[in-house]
Amino acid sequence: MIEQVLSALLAVVAAIGASVTYFYGSNWLLDRLVTDRRTADGTYVSRQKTRDAVRPWLFLAPALLVLGVYLVYPVVETLRLSFFGKSGDGFVGLANWTWAVGNDGVRTAVRNNVVWLLVVPSLSTVFGLLVATLADRVAWGNVAKSLVFMPMAISFVGASVIWKFVYDYRGAGSEQIGILNALVVALGGEPQAWITVEPWNNFLLMVILVWIQTGFAMVILSAALRGVPEETIEAARIDGASDVAVFFRIIIPQIFSTILVVWTTITIVVLKIFDIVAAMTNGQWGTEVLANAMYNWMFRGGGHFGRGSVIALMIMIAVIPIMAYNIRRFREEEARR
Amino acid sequence: MITSTLRRILLALGVVGLLGSAVAQDLVFPIGEDDRFDWASLERFEALDLTGQTIEVFGPWLTVDEELVNSVFAYFEHATGAEIEYAGSDSFEQQIVIDVQAGSPPDLAVFPQPGLAADLASQGALEPLGASLEQWTRENYAAGDSWVDLGTYAGEDGEEDFYGFFYKVDVKSLVWYSPDNFADAGYEIPETMEELIALSDQIVADGGTPWCIGLGSGDATGWPATDWVEDIMLRTQEPSVYDQWVEHAIPFDDPRVVNAIQTFGSFAKNDAWVQGGAQGVASTDFRDSPQGLFDVPPGCYMHRQASFIPSFFPEDAELGLDVDFFYFPPFEAEDLGRPVLGAGTVWGMTDENPAARELLDFLTTPLAHEIWMAQSGFLTPHSGVNLDAYANDTLRGQGEILRNATTFRFDASDLMPGAIGAGAFWTGMVDYVGGESAEEAAAGIEEAWQSLE
Numbered sequence: 001m002i003e004q005v006l007s008a009l010l011a012v013v014a015a016i017g018a019s020v021t022y023f024y025g026s027n028w029l030l031d032r033l034v035t036d037r038r039t040a041d042g043t044y045v046s047r048q049k050t051r052d053a054v055r056p057w058l059f060l061a062p063a064l065l066v067l068g069v070y071l072v073y074p075v076v077e078t079l080r081l082s083f084f085g086k087s088g089d090g091f092v093g094l095a096n097w098t099w100a101v102g103n104d105g106v107r108t109a110v111r112n113n114v115v116w117l118l119v120v121p122s123l124s125t126v127f128g129l130l131v132a133t134l135a136d137r138v139a140w141g142n143v144a145k146s147l148v149f150m151p152m153a154i155s156f157v158g159a160s161v162i163w164k165f166v167y168d169y170r171g172a173g174s175e176q177i178g179i180l181n182a183l184v185v186a187l188g189g190e191p192q193a194w195i196t197v198e199p200w201n202n203f204l205l206m207v208i209l210v211w212i213q214t215g216f217a218m219v220i221l222s223a224a225l226r227g228v229p230e231e232t233i234e235a236a237r238i239d240g241a242s243d244v245a246v247f248f249r250i251i252i253p254q255i256f257s258t259i260l261v262v263w264t265t266i267t268i269v270v271l272k273i274f275d276i277v278a279a280m281t282n283g284q285w286g287t288e289v290l291a292n293a294m295y296n297w298m299f300r301g302g303g304h305f306g307r308g309s310v311i312a313l314m315i316m317i318a319v320i321p322i323m324a325y326n327i328r329r330f331r332e333e334e335a336r337r
Numbered sequence: 338m339i340t341s342t343l344r345r346i347l348l349a350l351g352v353v354g355l356l357g358s359a360v361a362q363d364l365v366f367p368i369g370e371d372d373r374f375d376w377a378s379l380e381r382f383e384a385l386d387l388t389g390q391t392i393e394v395f396g397p398w399l400t401v402d403e404e405l406v407n408s409v410f411a412y413f414e415h416a417t418g419a420e421i422e423y424a425g426s427d428s429f430e431q432q433i434v435i436d437v438q439a440g441s442p443p444d445l446a447v448f449p450q451p452g453l454a455a456d457l458a459s460q461g462a463l464e465p466l467g468a469s470l471e472q473w474t475r476e477n478y479a480a481g482d483s484w485v486d487l488g489t490y491a492g493e494d495g496e497e498d499f500y501g502f503f504y505k506v507d508v509k510s511l512v513w514y515s516p517d518n519f520a521d522a523g524y525e526i527p528e529t530m531e532e533l534i535a536l537s538d539q540i541v542a543d544g545g546t547p548w549c550i551g552l553g554s555g556d557a558t559g560w561p562a563t564d565w566v567e568d569i570m571l572r573t574q575e576p577s578v579y580d581q582w583v584e585h586a587i588p589f590d591d592p593r594v595v596n597a598i599q600t601f602g603s604f605a606k607n608d609a610w611v612q613g614g615a616q617g618v619a620s621t622d623f624r625d626s627p628q629g630l631f632d633v634p635p636g637c638y639m640h641r642q643a644s645f646i647p648s649f650f651p652e653d654a655e656l657g658l659d660v661d662f663f664y665f666p667p668f669e670a671e672d673l674g675r676p677v678l679g680a681g682t683v684w685g686m687t688d689e690n691p692a693a694r695e696l697l698d699f700l701t702t703p704l705a706h707e708i709w710m711a712q713s714g715f716l717t718p719h720s721g722v723n724l725d726a727y728a729n730d731t732l733r734g735q736g737e738i739l740r741n742a743t744t745f746r747f748d749a750s751d752l753m754p755g756a757i758g759a760g761a762f763w764t765g766m767v768d769y770v771g772g773e774s775a776e777e778a779a780a781g782i783e784e785a786w787q788s789l790e
Contacts, residue, residue, distance in 0.1 A: 086789075087460055099788065104781075169620050171613030174636065193613075193620040196771060282556035284767045285619075299431040300760055304789075 019062075026058045075316070081309035088305040096306040106311065109288040112202055113318075116273055116289065119203070121266040123210045125259060128217025132225055133247070135218075145222070149215035156212070156275035163208045164280060169193040198286045205287060208276050213269065217262045224258035225251065257333065264326050271319050290315050364415060365408045366708065373711065373726045378702035379416055382695070388418030390692040395436070396447030396682070397429040401648045402714065409708045413699045419692050427555055430759055433687070437462045442687035445696065450751040451487050451501060452758050454685045458500045461493030464686040466697065471499035473701055478503070478718040480745060487747055488683055501683035504700045505709070506716045508735050509564050509643040509678040509748065510571075510665040513627060517659070518635045529669040530572060540638050541609045548604055548611045549637035550618045551626025552767060559763030561623045562770065563750040564678065565601040565641065566594075571676035572667045573597055576744050583749045589757075589786055590779035598766075598775040605770055612637045619770045624649045630660060641665055643680065644735050648714045656713075656731040664738050674743030680751055754789055761785035 030051060037045050085092050100106045131148050135141035151159060168178030172191055176182040181191040195201045228251055236250045252259070274291035281287045283296065290311055298308025369376050398406050403425045410421040424443070426432050430453055436442050437457060448454040457463050466488075474488070475481040488501030512533075519526070522543060527533040537547035552561050570579050574593050581587045582594055608614040612629045613621060629636025631651055640646070647656055654660050667673055684700070686693060699705055707726035709715035716735055727733040739745070750758035761782045769778035 103788075169613070169617060171617045171636075174613075174632075193616040196616060196620050198771075278556055282558055284558055284764055285771060295431070296760065297756075299434045300755060303434050304756060 022062065023059065027055070030054060030058060078309045078312050078316075081305050082313055084306050086304045086306065092306060096310045099307060100310045100314065105283075105288055105293060106290075106314075108286055109283070109290045109293040109311075110314075112286075112288060113271070113273075113290050115202060116206060116209075116270050117267060119206050120209050120213065120270045120273075121263050123206075124213035124217045124266050125221075125263050127210065127214040128219075128262065129221050129259070131214065131218045132222035133251075135222075136225075145218065148218055151212045152215040154212065156209075157279050159208055159212055160276050160279035163204075163211075167194040167204060167280075195281055195287075196285045201281065201285055202287050205276055205280055208280075209270065209273065213266050217266065220258060220262050221255065224255040228254050257329070260329065261326075264322055267322055268319060271315060271322075290318075364411050366711065368412075368415075373723055374707045375703040375723065378704045379412060382413060382416040382699055385417045385695060387692050387695065390419045392419055392421045392445065392690065392693050392696055393443035393688075394421055394423045394445045394447065394696075395429070395433060395443035395687075396423065396425055397427075397449045398423075398447070399425040399427060402645075405709055405712055405714065408712065409705055410696075412704065412708060413696060417692075417695065419696075421696065428557075430557075430755070433457070437687060444686065444688045444690040444693040446685050446687045448501070448683045448685060449680075450755070450759060451490075451683050451747070452752050453755050454488075454501050454683050455490040456755055457685065457687070458490040458492055458498075462687060463490075463492075463500045464689050465492070465498040465500060466502055466686060467499070467694075470502060470697065470701070474499075474502065477701070477721055479720050479739070480718065483745065483747075484681075484718060487681075501685050502697055502700065503681045503683050503718070504705075506681035506718055506739075507643045507645050507679060508716060508739055509680060510568055510676070510738070511642065511644060511662045511735065512665050513630060513640045513642060513646065513660055513662045514638060515630050515635065515659060516661050518630075518638055522638075524638070526663045527666055529666050531669055533666055537604075537610055537639075545635065546610070546612045546629070546637045547639055549626045549629040549640045550605050550611050551621035551623040552619050552770065553622035553625075557759070557763065558619070559765075559767040560750065560759075561642070562601065562605070562766035563758075563762050564643065564748065565605070566597050566766070567746075567749045568641070568665055568678045569597040569600045570594070570749070571678055571744065571746055572673060573600065573671060575673070576676070576746060579746055579749065583752045585753075585786060585790075589783035590776065595775045595779050598769060598779060602769065602775060615770060619767050644716055644732075645714045647731075656729050661731060662734070675741060676744040676746065677738060677742035678746055678748065679739070680748040754786070756789055757782065757786050 034047050034051050034054070036047055039045060081088050082096055083091060083093060131145065135144050138144070154162070165177065166179050167181075168176075169181055169191055170176050170178070172185075176185050176191055178191075178194075180194060185191055194204055232250055232254070233246055236246050241249065272291055273289055274295065277283055277287055277289050277292045278295070283289065283292045294308050294311035294315065297304050297311060366374060368379065394410075396406070403423065407421075407423055410423065413419065414421055429447075429449065433442070433446050433448075433453070434457075437460075442462065446454075446457075454463065471485055471489075474485050478484045484503050485499065488499055488503060489497055490500050492498050492500075514526075522540075522545070524536060524539070525532075527536050540547040550561070550565075552559050554560055567579075570582065570593075573596060578587070578593060582589070582591070587593075604610055605618045606615045611618055612626075623642070627640045627642065627646055627650060630638075630640055631654060647654075647660075650656075650660060664675070667675060684697060686697070703719065703722045706715070706717045706719050706722045710717065710722065710726045710732065711728050713728055713732075716732065716739065718739070724733060724736065727736065750762050752758065753762065765778040765782040768781065769775060773781075
């Protein structure tokens with residue numbers, strides 16, 4: 001324990017030291033190497049322009065290097081691997097891609113990913129907005145908000161463990177330790193092995209992510225609601241608008257860009273969804289998703305790097321339009337300011 | 338890297354000495370005191386000075402087994418001064434591939450599956466263990482040749498070499514039961530599969546539940562079903578058919594395999610026969626499933642599981658008294674002798690390291706086996722160990738089943754390619770228990786296997 005703490009401290013000090021040394025050192029070196037000069041005939045040549053041109057690159061270099069090593073190189077390597085065989089050697093052309101198109105497991109994963117994308121961002125955003133709007137109207141609103149926010153602090157795997165107990169199943173007649181089955185039995189029903197009941201088990205897994213992400217949506221939307229000018233709402237009220245009309249015609253349009261941000265952020269989280277499925281079902285009983293399929297193909301039992309890479313790229317391709325949309329909207333907003 | 342630099346800094350500050358003494362594990366059996374143990378085999382290692390050397394071992398053992406393996410390591414550490422850092426993981430099979438690919442493998446890896454070790458050997462990720470260890474295994478393990486065969490793989494260059502050393506073996510063909518419950522109900526231990534099936538019907542007729550079966554195992558869910566199917570294969574087909582099945586010389590959806598799956602289904606998919614009914618089978622964790630044996634009134638009367646399962650019995654359950662086992666019997670009608678299904682953990686060297694070779698050498702000593710034998714959940718084919726060291730009659734009895742076997746076969750799923758034996762076969766069995774037909778499930782596995790070739 002002490003060893004780990006010391007290791008961490010050492011790493012922090014070393015990293016900060018190295019950064020400071022790099023920025024000061026490189027700056028200093030640039031000023032020393034590219035100096036102003038007096039030529040033979042006595043005229044003075046300023047090389048300030050050269051220095052100004054080099055300096056930003058000097059400062060950007062570490063970030064570019066890290067981006068290159070950790071982002072660009074892996075993408076290129078994954079693309080390369082997707083055309084190669086099991087252990088990453090032997091060119092197989094498009095074989096891995098045609099396999100992915102025809103494989104039932106991958107198809108199920110794509111189908112499930114689409115359902116996750118439709119359900120989770122919308123439910124999280126709607127619930128988040130509901131809590132943000134309504135919590136301000138009751139005295140215990142802040143307590144409610146804290147409770148809703150708390151799951152955000154739990155890791156996906158931790159949350160899965162909690163929900164595993166919620167869905168836990170014991171045979172009829174024995175004591176149910178899962179709260180859901182305990183309720184069902186108390187109401188006179190038959191206990192169910194919830195996470196094996198297709199297709200509903202998919203939705204039961206989605207509930208976990210909604211439970212986690214609602215807090216995130218609530219916090220951001222709550223801040224946006226505060227930003228809605230009181231005058232617009234008052235004006236609407238004076239014109240005789242009902243609460244519902246005020247909400248949908250005045251408030252929603254004004255916070256719409258925030259809603260989109262929340263929506264797309266959760267969408268990207270959902271595209272990468274892995275931990276919950278891995279911890280709850282490992283994709284069995286028809287709950288496979290792309291990231292889990294990718295992990296299983298890549299690493300399980302010696303792995304198949306070509307197929308794993310193809311699925312990884314499928315996820316990346318799915319994220320690109322959302323990223324592009326986000327960046328475009330960000331630029332538009334920047335331009336408006 | 339950072340850790341070793343740090344260790345040097347800390348060493349200079351005198352911190353490690355303090356930490357080391359606090360962390361060093363106590364020896365479970367004081368050296369020289371108990372004459373069940375071959376203490377003399379420790380002498381060679383006491384002459385060895387490996388102080389300051391660290392050996393990283395990565396394996397599948399967690400909780401109880403992790404403590405037990407560390408209790409064996411403690412003697413090596415005590416004798417040589419080396420430090421063994423054992424790390425266990427629930428998803429060993431995936432993590433070892435990641436570690437090897439990332440270029441940061443441990444020194445020694447303990448594979449629960451020879452198939453995966455063979456995969457890594459073919460990628461050049463394992464070091465050959467050398468002729469002397471191979472020779473030693475041949476001469477000192479019962480049925481030594483078969484253990485050598487199971488540890489011999491083709492390397493990166495296609496040359497066969499000895500890569501895997503077996504230590505800690507499991508016998509799988511066991512049915513666990515509570516002698517008290519059997520006595521109360523007046524049941525006899527069945528000698529044939531026909532009797533076992535008749536007994537199961539009898540238990541149902543008496544208002545009880547004969548079996549507890551749980552397939553849940555995190556991201557390895559489904560493997561307990563493969564053991565059932567393999568055990569039944571050995572009881573319904575010649576061993577040569579079993580070998581052809583493992584080598585994919587016959588398709589996975591061969592009628593003989595489908596028949597074995599259906600026979601398993603006649604136990605697991607029979608709501609009256611299993612605790613929790615068929616839908617409970619797939620979602621119950623295998624570690625929780627034996628619990629029914631200990632419930633009052635009994636949740637179930639029998640549990641078919643390998644020799645390691647007592648690690649997951651309630652702590653106060655006494656082997657031989659509260660719970661015992663009998664041999665999973667063969668069909669009388671088939672006349673196939675007394676086949677035994679087994680498995681074992683195979684050690685491979687993922688990073689060349691002289692100290693790690695010494696540790697492997699230590700594992701060949703009788704003492705390294707006896708220390709674990711005297712605790713729980715350990716069987717060994719080592720013919721030089723003192724059988725009195727077994728902690729109880731239960732373990733000794735399992736050793737006898739091993740000796741009386743007319744056929745011994747290694748867990749088939751462990752020998753199949755990883756994507757099948759640790760993937761499609763597991764998920765296929767989950768699908769089968771979940772409602773698919775045996776033909777569909779077998780065809781799905783066959784399709785996955787073909788797509789790999």
